Amino acid sequence: xxxxxxxxxxxxxxxxxxxxxxxxxxxxxxxxxxxxxxxxxxxxxxxxxxxxxxxxxxxxxxxxxxxxxxxxxxxxxxxxxxxxxxxxxxxxxxxxxxxxxxxxxxxxx
Numbered sequence: 001x002x003x004x005x006x007x008x009x010x011x012x013x014x015x016x017x018x019x020x021x022x023x024x025x026x027x028x029x030x031x032x033x034x035x036x037x038x039x040x041x042x043x044x045x046x047x048x049x050x051x052x053x054x055x056x057x058x059x060x061x062x063x064x065x066x067x068x069x070x071x072x073x074x075x076x077x078x079x080x081x082x083x084x085x086x087x088x089x090x091x092x093x094x095x096x097x098x099x100x101x102x103x104x105x106x107x108x109x
Contacts, residue, residue: 036060037073044077044089053092067097 001009009017030038036059043052057070070093078086094101 032063033060033065036063037065037069040070040073040093041077043092044074044085045081047085047088048092050092050095053089054096057093057096070097 006017008014036056039056040053040060042048043056048056060070061067071090074086074089074093077089091101094104
């Protein structure tokens with residue numbers, strides 16, 4: 001099925017669009033790193049959980065993304081999602097990267 005047909009079925013919420021199209025194993029013209037970065041940006045927008053940020057950050061790092069790139073993904077979303085969502089995402093990403101938020105607070109004191 002070509003991308004136009006997938007888009008058409010998705011736009012129409014067509015039941016014939018299999019859930020297989022949304023799995024990690026689904027064929028994609030995108031490579032793993034841009035997919036993981038797009039998923040991280042989506043999590044920022046929807047307000048993902050610590051667990052979802054951890055899984056997505058892990059996938060992004062395995063695909064070759066640096067921690068710096070992941071931080072910049074959050075920065076790039078600010079004009080769209082706003083500062084409060086970005087702050088929440090930064091906290092989730094910090095946990096995902098194994099950083100201690102308590103040291104952030106004490107460093108600024």
